[in-house]
Amino acid sequence: MTSSILVDRRDGWILLTLNRPDRLNSFNDEMHRALAAALDEAGNDEGCRAVLIAGAGRGFCAGQDLSDRVGKDGPPDLGYTIETFYNPLVRRIRALRKPVVCAVNGVAAGAGANIAFACDIVLAARSARFIQSFAKIGLVPDSGGTFFLPRLIGDARARALALTAEPLAAEKAEEWGLIWKVLDDDKLMAEAEALAAHFATQPTQGLAYVKEALNASATNDLDTQLDLERDLQRKAGRTPDYAEGVKAFMEKRPASFTGRAK
Template structure:
């Protein structure tokens, strides 16, 4: 069976990590398949929302440490090229996606997998899920954007504490910290995620794209620059078909039929 299962339901594309015997640990081959599937989902006009989740009892345990470690010309371990080839492009692909991305944590998200999940726009978690910056356990630093993402989400001191201690965060704790948006019971998790994603996919795709653009730009903008960007994007939103439809639907007291334009 494929190590990445691709499912489409309506306007929702689900990418399912499918190495349950290895807790969906990442290999170079799985990375390549996932990046290709993300590119296809982003390019497909019929896809409005992308969901990333795992098969079995884990979202992902992170890097598959049974793979041969990359080495330099002198035979020493060199992890840099693998990050540059696999993890860094994946994180950039997720964070710059014009379509909303959802990480659906069906179980533990460990190491780089935690940071891949945090790179997504929304994190949904089953009650049994955990998140763990486990790098210190093997004397590494958090990668896959973890040292950039986590401090911005929960503050530098708490982020550093999670990195230094490598302690797991329960789904409930993640919800309280703001790492997780919604928590669902394990038994209904798949159905709840599908319903959430379908509802999101029915929303205004053009406005979604501009929201993501604005939030991404805010990391490097001062207030004046961000206010100017908001005005620019709002002019585009106000001239859109979706805005006219949203107002018409509001006045007619009916659900809007957005077209993403």
């Protein structure tokens, strides 16, 4: 049986490919479990200093595989599905102590779009489309959609996308600040892989502290955030990579970061 998640270990980073192209990489329970296991493995692997998530075939991810919910007795408990699979996935991505890059090709719909937005840096092919498709079937944006959208693009645009389920072109998503960069379709993966490879050479612990600070800023007040910055800077200043970075700067040479905490 073909794996629903392809794991490609590179030099210092890992490419995770959603691999159900015949279903536009929509999620079923098996794919959720495989992706969770792959992310946990990446998180525990000191040799992995960045993760790139991509989709096989003509689309990134169409969200939940609705056929997986058809034919069951009575209405499905979608809250159970979210609590068991989608919420832990978003939390894994946000908490991973290394950069997570997402390369979106083709459609990113429903939870597929919001999982992309949970990543640290999103690159998209020019042909990509982001769709909050939940309203079309009477559902609520999940996988962090109601959290990420207002913060990334403002309340007015978030409400319009969520209530109309209107597709958003990649170039407009970039213009609005929803994603980092749009690329020609044939250049997407090369640039995404180059970015992941770049992060594999950077001060991984420092980047983890950056993620921690940015994650907390969504709910902290200024005083709390200032205190957090102080505490994280204290930790960062004690890492070998900080010492190496300063030494390399003084010696006018490229730094050689290990990514290690000690």
